[in-house]
Amino acid sequence: MTAERVGFFTDTTLCIGCKACEVACKEWNGVPEDPIGFTGNSYDNTMGLGANTWRHVAFVERPTATGGDGGAGGVRWLMSSDVCKHCTHAACLEVCPTGALFRTEFGTVVVQQDVCNGCGYCVPACPFGVIDRRRDDGRAWKCTLCYDRLKGGLEPACAQACPTDSIQFGPLEELRSRAARRVDDLHERGTTDARLYGADARDGVGGFGAFFLLLDDPQVYGLPPDPVDSTRHLAGMWRAAAAAAGALVIGVVASCAGSRR
């Protein structure tokens, strides 16, 4: 790695659900239209990240015991702009058989579209369900953290377009300490629900390159509460495969034994 590792800190307390990030991402990266219908699920018609949605704003409407005016039956809004986590230990990258998925000099995870042959293995490997194959195109696509813009010294399109600085871009270490201060600040001001998601380098994927400040449990936003890079168990899997292969050989030996002629 030649440059400093960079990433996103998405502070969902500042998100106003404007979807400027989604639009900026689509425009800059030339991401094709997703077949969008009407879901009826709040203001969300894309419903999640995918091959053609690299930023996704979730809208969670939660009923509250009391409304804003003290009356009954209010609604609490949770909005959050989701993105590829650019994991420290990225399962998609590790299982990619062609080397199309690689770690850039910025510590981000990017698909080389001229190499990807569309095997699709990265799709079930991702513990967040981020990367997917484009049906017409056959290859796997996801957020590049605007690799081309980083190369040119610009910040990613979504972060630049975000009007409230809910999406913050920068060196990961700096973002992590800023996020920790922000949580402390929110707790002091009584927002005790505030918690960081993906800022801990000891988690199942070694920490996210793009982490979040949430106001509820991760699963409420469609995020896995304790994601794990499956490849961390790979040695054990190969041992099991070797043992099973050995059992097969023993089975054949036992079947052939006593039949010598």
Added chain:
Amino acid sequence: MNPGRERRMVPDATPQSYYDRPVLKEPAWKPHVPVYFFTGGLAGASSVLAFGARVTGNHRLARAGVLAAAAGLLPSPVLLIDDLGRPERFYNMLRVFKPTSPLSVGSWLLVAFGPASVGAAGCELLGVLPRVGRAAETVAALIGPFITTYTAVLLADTAVPAWHDARRELPFVFAASAAASAGATVAALTPVADARPARRLTLGGSVGSLLAFEVMQRRHGVTMEPYRSGPAGRLSAWARALTATGAAVMALVGRRRRSAAVLGGAAVLAGALCERFAVVRAGSQSAQDPAYTVAPQLARSR
């Protein structure tokens, strides 16, 4: 609790998902993939059986084994390449060797196994270059066992709960099922007098695969449910019935009648194919339901 009678004063319990949307993406593979798991397993185990038969001097059985291995191998690359989103770029699999990618390891295993098994079959059929043929048989027999089990690692090394949680047992399920497939095919291709080792392997592989599949489902919790429910559950039931019936026919009648060996063998093969489809389908089902992703993770982090 009856929510209709009195007004709830607290918000609903924490939802476990975002509008019931899956957390994971299910694999976008075609049916080619489970079919390949079957053909690859048949090829790998047949090469081992062929070698065992050769060493014990049962050349008729060895011949059938060598042919079964090639028959299983030949459609395999076609299935794998056609499953790609960009089939014309299949050769990019050979750009790198990545030990962290079971698919990369498997591609290289096939590169070694394919020519060996096809070469062995060619020498056997044409009756030429016996030494080269034997060498090819040996290479195929050395790689064959891993051809039958790496596919289980391929599935297990994903975020899919029904696969990842079964990572210790799945290789045994696949290896045993491959052994049964090899035994069944070779027994059907060989006169009964020479086919005893193949029948024994059919029986052992079938029992082993049924046992391993059962143990796998019992050892783990909620994430094994998909193996018993929906389309995967039906496929599992078919796999069980066909494998058990076929193995019984093979063991009881197959030693006297070749026709019974063919029939029983066909049932065992169908059972093995159903089992691969059941496993792949169970994975999809477990990925589709966010509960299988979220609940075990919450339980673990508490």
